Amino acid sequence: MKRWNGWGDEQTTYPLPDLAKNYLENLLGEGNTRPDASLEEVLKSVPESRLPSIGTISLEPEERLRHACGQSLPDWINLRSGRIPSFPDGVLYPTSDDQIKEAFEIAFSNQLILIPYGGGTSVVRHINPPQSDTPVLTIDLSNLDQLVDFDETSLLATFEAGIRGPHLEQRLNKLGYTLGHFPQSFEFSTLGGWVATRSSGQQSYYYGRIEDLFRGGYLITPQGSIDFPSFPASAAGPDLRHLVLGSEGRYGILSRATVAIKPIPEVEEFYGYFFKEWEAGMLAVRNLAQKEIQLSMVRLSDAQETETTLFLTGRKNLIHWAEFGLEKLGYRQNRSLLIIGVTGDIYRAIRSLKAATHICRKNGGLYTGKFIGRSWRKSRFLVPYLRNSLWDSGYALDTLETAIPWSKVQLVKDKTIEAITSANHNQNERVLVFGHLSHVYPTGASIYITYIFRRSYDPDENIHRWHEMKSAASKAIIDHGGTISHQHGVGRDHARYLENEKGKIGINLLSKIGQFFDPEELLNRGVMFEDQSKN
Template sequence: MRRWNGWGDEATEYHLPPSAVRYLERVLGPGRPSPDADFDAVVRTVPATALPADPRIAADPADRLRHARGQSLPDWVATRSGRIGALPDGIARPASSDDVRGLFDYARSSGARLIPYGGGTSVVGGVNPRPSDRPALTVSLSRMTRLLDLDAVSGLARFEAGVAGPDIESQLAPHGYTLGHFPQSWELSTLGGWVMTRSSGQQSYYYGRMEDLFAGGSVETPSGPLDLPPHPASAAGPDLRQLILGSEGRFGILTSAIVRVRRRPEVERFYGIFFRDLHSGIQAVREMAQASVPVSMLRLSDPEETDATLNLAGKDFAVSSARFGLNVLGYGAGLCLLIVGLTGDRLSVDYAWETALTIANRHKGLAVGRVVGSAWRKSRFRNPYLRNSLWDLGYAADTLETAVPWSNVAGVAQAIKTAIRGALETSGGRVLAFSHISHVYADGASLYITYLWPRAADPDRTLDQWRAMKTAASKVITAVRGTISHHHGVGLDHAPYLAAEKGPVGISMLEAVAAALDPNRILNPGKLLD
């Protein structure tokens, strides 16, 4: 059973080893655990639905509670404290495009707003109802999960949009294919959600981001169906697929998507390379990206993240011995870990590794084989469970991300971390902020910042702390003209910053599209465009 107030399946735990807890206490002070709200007690507070009864709509309070929030920090505060705020008035689970069309009619006659819901893993408030005098109906795509067609000659697969990561791979595997889209939320997030948020998988350097993988599909809009044929390329005016990508359920509901799939790779390996400092590591990954070295992933942690990763691993003896050895070799306080992913046929993987090593050597990189990389791979989808354990220990954790040109990467990462620390430390709080480069391009890279702090006993105070840090970081991102999101999307939390990025003309273009496709403003109010 899925947790209602945290990440993942209730049966899966990620316990922190005692030495990791001691590390957190040393860096952040003791955590302040407080009891969670009881599910049944919160269900009893769910108000009556404002929707007219309809056999297509479930108005069960527990179901509505489970669909009220996603995975943002405010969502965690809400569900752990039981202060949920606005709830959907009902859940519809269409099984076809016709069903979706029927729901638009229902929305028009009942005055309801529709919130498309994939896996509910949005970290920016993308699936949250907002307080409103109009009822909210969550439209869950959970019954639309089939592989509809596989064109093996072209490498194109059409799926219903509600299919989640593991289900995509298990339906492709018997045919020898993979989509290769592995966001950290892969266990629960869905194809429709990925398209609608321009998601990026961990190996997007090889497989491509969602905008590279999305070849076409079918979108139901309140103004009628929009068919997006899978043209390999086209000069017939602006590409409408690009308008749908990232539209966050404002323009329509994606019912099926055609995606570019590949033969399953012969080999997949993850290696570790240590650098003496962040500057050397950044130089190396930039050169690898600009030389188009055919790796599948380059993930470079800054010294603080490298240190935190080693400490949280809890393997005290192994880690301290490794550190001692690294120190002797001159890899000390500035130590940065790069994980290199290699995917493909044996020949290209060997070539990619040799080329990556040659570049790393120029920057005094120390390759340490596959132990660290394999450990990362093993825990890649388990790591989100750490947030449950941290919360239980009394620590809050959140992440944010951006992308900037190479010339700005190091400076912006530093400025964001400084802003986050400053925002909490002025009120006497302690915060651990660290970053990694998660996705690389020829012209720049994405920065992924994680921040942890002891949460307050009062949930509202925790929320204030988060807001101060998030605002400070977002202001830095906007000031340096980074993007407000490289892959999490806009939702509610980033909507105030979108105008700075798109400009008044850009925003009015998006608003005009929303008005054309959804003239009665039925879909996902407040998300993307405020």
């Protein structure tokens, strides 16, 4: 079962190794632990539902609690301290398009806010009910999880939108295919959520981002439904499918999506390289992207991330090897780790690895074979579980991201890290900040930043510290021309920054489209753009 107040399945743990704990204690000080609120305590704080009992809508406090928050750091702080600002008044699990349509009618006649809910893995407050006098009904799409159509000739598969990553891959893998969309939240996020947030998987370099994979679907809106056909290409005016991509539940509920699939690749391997410093790694990575070497993943960690990752593994032999073996070869404190993925048929794999190794070596990269890549692969979906054990040891972790043309990558990375580091400087608390290039393109790259700080006993103080760091980083990103999100989306946390990149007219247009599909503003009010009439 999914944890109610943290990441992942209750049965899965990733304990913080002693070496990692000591490392953090040295850098940040001993973690402050305060017992978390228990499920029973938090359930007592769930207020009476404002909804009458209608059909199959669940008014159960536990259902409502489990749909009150996503996975942002403030969500965590609120859940762990038992101070949740708002709950949905009910949760509906539709099993058909007709039930979604009925939900719109119920919402219309009772004037409810509706929140489409996929896997609830949002990290920017997409699915949190607004604090409002209007009752909120969450539409959990998890019962819509079937493979509806499989067109092997065209390499297209249609799924119901509430299907989670592992279930979707299992269905395709049995038929010899894969979608290849692997966000780190893969275990719990859903196809509909990926489309609605313009998600990017770890191997999107080969498989494509979700906007490349999404080929059509069925969108149910309060104004009626649209069936988007899966044309391979079309010159018949603007592509309306782009209204669904990134719509964050504001324009309707996607009940089905057709996606482009690929045969399971013959080869899927990951390889590690070390660079003496980040700048050399970045040059190599830019070359890989601009020479269009056919890789499936390119992930370059800065020196701080390289070191922290090593300690988080807790493996003494690996740390020893890095400290002595790599040092002897001249890869010292500033070393940066690059992991590349090679996917496809054997010929492509050999060619790509050879070309990548040639470029890396030219930039001083040290090829270390499959070992590091394999351990990354083994823990790729386990790493988020570290958030649970870090929290238990007294530390809070948050991540943020952007994308920017190559000419500004270094500047934006430096400015963002500087902004986070100095945001709470008057509190005598240190913060550990590091980053990596998570996705690269010929014209630029996405920068993914992680920051860890010692949490306070006081939840308000934790929210305050997070707010200062997040705001400073967001400001640094937009002031220097980065997008407010490469993959996490807008939600409520980034809504105020959106005008910066869309412009006034752009925001007005997005909002007018919302008013067209949803004149009563029933859907996800306050997410992505500010409300026009009410809240």
